[in-house]
Amino acid sequence: MRIPMTEYLAIDLASERWLCRVCEHDLGNARGNYKEGTLVYDRDPREIHPAILDPEKYEYTFAPDPNFCRILEFYCPGCGTQIETEYVPPGHPPTVDMLWDIDALREQWASREGVPEELINYGPGENAIAEPRQPHSHH
Amino acid sequence: MTISNNDTGQFAEHSESRQLSEQEQQWVDKFMDETTLFLGPDPVIMRNHQIHERTSHENDCMSSQVDPVKADRVRKRLAGALDEAFEMCESMGAAPGAKWADLSVAVYTAEGDVSYMSNRGVIAFAAVLHHPIRYIMKNWKDEPTVGINPGDGFFHNDSRFGMVHNTDQSMLVPVMRGGRIIAWVGATIHEGENGACEPGGMPSGSESPFDDGLRASPFKIVEGGRLRRDLLTFLQHSTRDPKLMLADIKVKMGAVRRVIETVDRLVEEVGEEAFIATLRSTVENVETEVRRRISELPDGTVSFNQFVDSTLKENILIKFACKITIKGDSMVVDITGTGPEILNRALNSPLASTKAFMTQAILSFWWPDLPRSTGALSPIEVISEEHSWADAGYDAPVGQSLQASFRGFSALQTLYAKIQFSAPTKYSNVIAPWFNQINDFLWGGTTQHGEQVGNLCADLNGMGGGAKAFRDGEDGVAPLFCAMADIAEQEVMEEEVPFLQLVSKRIVRDNQGFGKYRGGMGYEMIVASRGTPAWGFMTVTTGAKFSSVTGMFGGYGCPTYPLAMVKNINIYDIIRKDPSKFDLSMERVMNEQPYEGGNYQTAHMGLQFDVAKEGELYMISQGSGGGYGDILERDPELVMGDLELDRISDKVASELYGVVYQPDTFVVDQDKTAALRTQMRQDRLKRGKPYKEFVAEFVTPEPPKDLLYFGSWGDDTDELVATHWGKSEPERVTGRLEDLPLIMMPDRRVLKIEKLSKRVDELEAQCGEQVQHKS
Numbered sequence: 001m002r003i004p005m006t007e008y009l010a011i012d013l014a015s016e017r018w019l020c021r022v023c024e025h026d027l028g029n030a031r032g033n034y035k036e037g038t039l040v041y042d043r044d045p046r047e048i049h050p051a052i053l054d055p056e057k058y059e060y061t062f063a064p065d066p067n068f069c070r071i072l073e074f075y076c077p078g079c080g081t082q083i084e085t086e087y088v089p090p091g092h093p094p095t096v097d098m099l100w101d102i103d104a105l106r107e108q109w110a111s112r113e114g115v116p117e118e119l120i121n122y123g124p125g126e127n128a129i130a131e132p133r134q135p136h137s138h139h
Numbered sequence: 140m141t142i143s144n145n146d147t148g149q150f151a152e153h154s155e156s157r158q159l160s161e162q163e164q165q166w167v168d169k170f171m172d173e174t175t176l177f178l179g180p181d182p183v184i185m186r187n188h189q190i191h192e193r194t195s196h197e198n199d200c201m202s203s204q205v206d207p208v209k210a211d212r213v214r215k216r217l218a219g220a221l222d223e224a225f226e227m228c229e230s231m232g233a234a235p236g237a238k239w240a241d242l243s244v245a246v247y248t249a250e251g252d253v254s255y256m257s258n259r260g261v262i263a264f265a266a267v268l269h270h271p272i273r274y275i276m277k278n279w280k281d282e283p284t285v286g287i288n289p290g291d292g293f294f295h296n297d298s299r300f301g302m303v304h305n306t307d308q309s310m311l312v313p314v315m316r317g318g319r320i321i322a323w324v325g326a327t328i329h330e331g332e333n334g335a336c337e338p339g340g341m342p343s344g345s346e347s348p349f350d351d352g353l354r355a356s357p358f359k360i361v362e363g364g365r366l367r368r369d370l371l372t373f374l375q376h377s378t379r380d381p382k383l384m385l386a387d388i389k390v391k392m393g394a395v396r397r398v399i400e401t402v403d404r405l406v407e408e409v410g411e412e413a414f415i416a417t418l419r420s421t422v423e424n425v426e427t428e429v430r431r432r433i434s435e436l437p438d439g440t441v442s443f444n445q446f447v448d449s450t451l452k453e454n455i456l457i458k459f460a461c462k463i464t465i466k467g468d469s470m471v472v473d474i475t476g477t478g479p480e481i482l483n484r485a486l487n488s489p490l491a492s493t494k495a496f497m498t499q500a501i502l503s504f505w506w507p508d509l510p511r512s513t514g515a516l517s518p519i520e521v522i523s524e525e526h527s528w529a530d531a532g533y534d535a536p537v538g539q540s541l542q543a544s545f546r547g548f549s550a551l552q553t554l555y556a557k558i559q560f561s562a563p564t565k566y567s568n569v570i571a572p573w574f575n576q577i578n579d580f581l582w583g584g585t586t587q588h589g590e591q592v593g594n595l596c597a598d599l600n601g602m603g604g605g606a607k608a609f610r611d612g613e614d615g616v617a618p619l620f621c622a623m624a625d626i627a628e629q630e631v632m633e634e635e636v637p638f639l640q641l642v643s644k645r646i647v648r649d650n651q652g653f654g655k656y657r658g659g660m661g662y663e664m665i666v667a668s669r670g671t672p673a674w675g676f677m678t679v680t681t682g683a684k685f686s687s688v689t690g691m692f693g694g695y696g697c698p699t700y701p702l703a704m705v706k707n708i709n710i711y712d713i714i715r716k717d718p719s720k721f722d723l724s725m726e727r728v729m730n731e732q733p734y735e736g737g738n739y740q741t742a743h744m745g746l747q748f749d750v751a752k753e754g755e756l757y758m759i760s761q762g763s764g765g766g767y768g769d770i771l772e773r774d775p776e777l778v779m780g781d782l783e784l785d786r787i788s789d790k791v792a793s794e795l796y797g798v799v800y801q802p803d804t805f806v807v808d809q810d811k812t813a814a815l816r817t818q819m820r821q822d823r824l825k826r827g828k829p830y831k832e833f834v835a836e837f838v839t840p841e842p843p844k845d846l847l848y849f850g851s852w853g854d855d856t857d858e859l860v861a862t863h864w865g866k867s868e869p870e871r872v873t874g875r876l877e878d879l880p881l882i883m884m885p886d887r888r889v890l891k892i893e894k895l896s897k898r899v900d901e902l903e904a905q906c907g908e909q910v911q912h913k914s
Contacts, residue, residue: 005437005561007608007655007692007768039827042837049686049698050649050790053741054730060701060741062650062760065684067843068448068456071695075827080820082693082769087686088446089456089846091839093853094830095442098557101466104438105561112563119563122608124772 001109004120005100008076008083009034013106022124025078033096035074038083040094043071045087066090081124178356179533180299184273186525188494190422190517191250191273196319197419200412205420209409213417214510217246217255220401224394225257228328231393233386235632236329239597239625244394245511246402246418247272247323254322254418256511259623262502263303263544264327267495269513270301271357272311272323280320285359289315292361292392294374296333297354299533301491303620304540305351306333306340310391312361314402316411322418324398326391331594334378335538337748338583338593343451343679344747345485345538352538353377361392379583379593425514432506433518434468435562441554442854444476445546448685448699450484451539451745453887455862456685456842457486458850459529459543461550463558472497472551473522478849479861479876480528480535483883486681487531488543490523496544497521499620500551504573505559506566507622524876528849539679541577548619549575549688552605556691571605571612571658571691571765573619576680576744578602578700578761580666583748584674587637596664597627598761601644603659606652606694606767611777612659614646615761637671638751640664641710642723647760649788651781653795654694654766655773660786661697661761663725667710668751676757678702680744687762694766702746702759703729706738709754725758771797771816775807841871849882867893 002010002019010019011030018027018034027037044066051061064087072094074084086094109116159167193201224244228237236242243260245253251272256265275293279285293311298304308330314322335342335352345351353374360370366388374388375381406414445459460476480487498516502509509515523530529543553572560569583593601615617624629640642665652658668674681687682700689696703725713734714721720733732739744759751757775798781787783805792798797819799811828836842848847862847869863872864885872879903910 003561006557007560036830038830039824040830040833040837041823041827042833045686048653048695048795050788052647052649052698052726053701053703057739058701058703058729058741060683060699060703060743062647062698062701064686064699065448068454068846069446069685069699072837073823073827074693075823077824077827077829080823082771082823084693085690085695087689087696088444089685089848090843091837092444092842093838093855094834095444095854097443098439098441100437100439104466108437114563116561116563120561122560122569124768 001116003105003109003116004123005098007122008081008124011100011102011105013102013109016102020076020078020081020083022081023076023079025076027076030100031102033099035084035094035096037077038074039077041073041075043073045069045071178278181274181277184270184277185299185301185489185491188491188513188516188521190252190426190513191248193419194250197248197415200415201419205413205416209413210417210420213405213409213414214255214421216401216405218258220398221246221255221257222259224326224398225259227394227397228326228390231390232328233383233390234328234330235594235597235627236331237387237390239600239627240621240623241329242327244326244398245324246398247325248418248422249320249322249415250276251323252422252513254421254510254512261303261329261621262511263495263499263620264307265325265511266498266502266513266516267301267303267491268309268311268325268327270491271295271309274300275311275357279357279359287313287320288363290361290364291359292395293357294360294388295355295357297356298489298492298537298540300356303492303495303544304341305335305353305538306331308387310388310395311357312395312399314399316406321411321415322402324395324402326394328387328391330383330387332378332380332383332592337677338379339581339595339677340593341541341581341595341679342538343485343677343745345536346483348534348536350538351536360388366392379591382590421510422512422514425510425512426517428509429506429515430468430518432566433465433470435564436465436558437561438466440464441557443550443554444854445549446685447486447542447546447681448683449681449743449745450481450486450884451542451679451681452484452747453847453884454684454743455847455849457528459546459550460851460854461554462854463554465558469520470518471520471522474527474529474547474550475522475524476851476854476859477527477529479859479879479882480526480531481849481882481884482535485536485538486540486542487528487535487537488540489537490525490530492537492540492544493529493547494521496548496620497551500548500555503622504552504567504570505555508566526876542681545575545619549573552619553689553691569608571652571654571694571767572688572696573605574602574661574688574697574762574764575619576682576687576700576762578661578680578744578759579678580664580757580759581677581679582636582638582675584637585672586635587670592636596632597625598664600624601626601662601761603652603661603697603761603763605691605764606654606656606658608767609656611656612652612764614659615644615662616659637674638666638668640666645724646786647725648785649791650698650760650763651787652688652690652695652697652763652766653770653791654690655768655770656694657766657773657781658697658764661763663758663760665723665725665756665758667754667756669711669753671753675748675750676746677748678744678746678759682762683743688765690765691767693769695770696765697763700744700760700762701741702744702757703741704758705734705756706740708734708737708756710734710756711754725760728756728758770795771819775800775809775812779805779807
């Protein structure tokens with residue numbers, strides 16, 4: 001049974017592995033930090049948030065200051081999907097943003113009806129169109 | 140209390156010998172009661188957000204099953220009355236904030252738990268008022284010089300006693316039957332002006348609690364239905380806008396009276412017992428339902444760190460850490476690791492205000508269908524250390540406490556996307572971070588009508604919404620604290636205040652949280668004063684160097700926001716002579732510098748009261764919500780839609796979103812776009828480094844040397860890093876919060892003078908000039 005945990009990440013309860021929802025690449029032990037299975041890039045924030053005011057003339061331009069702020073981009077090594085981003089000061093350890101109790105997750109889903117990947121229809125690929133659902137209905 | 144428990148001082152060793160006898164203890168208690176200097180905020184009340192235990196009277200009322208029809212009648216009638224009272228405040232309130240829905244009206248249990256709240260308005264306002272009600276019940280109910288009687292009304296504004304921030308003012312009125320308090324009704328409005336060191340009630344320049352303005356602990360302003368003129372005069376005398384004070388105390392009293400009329404009729408109809416039982420059961424039922432909903436969520440721990448880049452006077456970097464742990468039906472929110480309070484800067488927040496915005500997130504973004512009750516946060520444990528900037532002590536200024544308390548909101552709002560993603564039952568959408576800054580002009584001075592005023596524009600309500608899992612966020616839609624607020628008609632305001640918004644609500648190109656679905660965008664505002672003898676503007680926002688909100692699941696956050704100004708011009712003279720110059724945008728004005736003699740400058744968004752001469756330009760932009768999902772997944776047609784409307788530049792469309800198109804027709808070349816995006820994904824694989832290798836290269840044992848950093852460095856430590864000015868140079872210190880020295884920032888003007896003096900000395904030495912400097 002695969003549980004979609006984020007837009008791009010699923011946990012396979014049988015193997016207890018993190019999986020990419022786009023390419024099924026194995027991202028590591030589901031009891032641990034999925035980021036350890038990713039590729040990471042230290043992005044200069046000015047490349048993403050362009051200066052709107054002329055940086056030659058002004059200190060404050062709409063672009064973040066790279067001496068204060070870096071964007072960590074976490075990629076799936078299988079397909080290059082950008083799974084997550086994180087805004088941190090230069091040199092700050094990446095945050096371990098999710099650690100799940102796999103035994104409790106298994107128990108929780110054992111008592112639920114339906115297929116997780118059908119019940120949770122937010123995800124990659126086709127645009128999920130959904131408003132908040134009534135309990136146990138999703139269309 | 141016993142003396143033998145005193146282990147704090149030199150007397151401790153002498154006090155271990157014996158416990159006091161009962162008689163001795165009574166003498167000590169009596170002495171302490173009689174010699175209390177004053178009744179400040181009570182930590183027992185202020186650090187507790189749980190619902191009050193059921194009183195014996197509530198127990199009696201609930202001993203028999205309440206007729207569900209009666210309970211339903213109470214709920215519906217109260218809902219109607221509260222909405223009516225809300226509209227009364229909105230229609231009649233003098234405060235600009237009231238006109239745009241920055242208020243709320245609520246009914247509380249006798250012990251102060253919120254039971255029902257107006258549908259519109261600010262949830263956080265009402266969610267924090269159990270503290271002052273408990274203070275009143277504990278200290279004034281049986282106090283012979285005060286007491287609580289029918290027709291009384293209590294006023295307060297000081298957030299140390301439980302308030303979102305000091306610019307809000309409350310009216311709390313007991314509902315009494317046969318001498319017993321059976322409920323409270325309260326109205327709170329963001330009033331604005333409060334006599335602080337700067338006009339408008341949210342002083343970014345505050346350097347001590349005494350700069351924060353009015354410090355009203357809960358006191359009785361209305362006695363037996365009559366407004367006390369001596370106290371009213373004191374309040375009017377203490378602020379810059381006496382008309383506002385008078386008008387809105389009356390408005391709040393009127394609105395509360397209207398709710399009480401409904402309550403009176405209801406009690407007649409259903410009986411006192413059923414009324415009390417219904418209020419209490421709502422509070423308890425919400426708590427029970429919250430536990431049930433927590434148990435539907437996956438067990439585990441999610442973490443999110445925010446970094447705030449300014450004290451509103453100087454650029455620093457201060458952390459707001461948050462870790463949420465769920466196990467079964469329990470949830471713990473842990474904000475340890477958050478930076479220390481800064482004792483001479485305005486950005487600190489009392490814990491109760493930070494928690495109020497956690498409740499705001501829960502009741503507006505997690506479970507908006509729940510009755511708005513104290514029961515919503517009650518079962519959730521909050522771990523925090525007093526004297527962090529999100530849990531400020533009594534001596535810290537809190538004039539701009541929203542800097543910390545809004546981060547409490549963002550922590551919970553952001554993390555919930557990860558918490559609820561895998562839950563099959565969702566009570567709200569999975570959504571990227573909402574914009575979380577007050578990108579707005581505050582203002583003050585003398586109006587064209589000769590009145591003294593201080594307040595703010597309604598544009599604070601135009602925050603960009605976060606992208607949803609299935610569609611783009613909405614532009615300038617609503618503030619995080621009020622789902623149905625208004626950004627108001629600028630032209631209406633201009634009849635009352637002496638400045639024009641020369642540009643209002645124009646979207647700033649590329650001011651976007653990029654993603655598969657993009658965040659709602661912010662708009663720019665350009666203002667200039669006109670026809671006033673004295674006027675000034677302020678801004679009270681961080682996020683000019685470090686983005687205030689992040690993205691979600693691979694999306695990006697918002698950009699950073701500058702304050703831009705053109706001084707030494709009069710735009711009205713310029714456009715009177717040449718109307719074609721009325722083609723304003725922040726980008727064009729600042730980059731082209733079209734006005735001769737103008738002094739063009741940018742700054743971070745913490746502008747203390749700045750005298751605005753007629754026609755000088757002040758320019759800011761409202762912020763954008765975070766983006767959701769990988770930008771390379773964004774539908775190319777949606778990218779073209781944004782490009783066609785000039786929401787994004789060609790550079791963003793092609794280089795970030797990876798779309799190939801005909802620039803003149805916006806027609807997408809599907810094949811080339813697919814090929815480009817494949818290539819861009821390959822490029823990621825080439826430049827990305829395996830996590831462990833990356834961490835080894837990127838992570839440093841401490842923050843960069845020149846960064847004035849506050850907070851834990853990484854999450855696996857009990858210690859905080861801080862910057863301390865024991866001497867004239869900053870010094871980095873590390874330790875547990877309680878072991879850190881008091882943190883005060885030096886006066887930036889003193890630092891600048893020191894720097895300039897050194898430079899003068901250098902130049903004098905270079906020139907061989909002998910100058911006698913007298914001090």
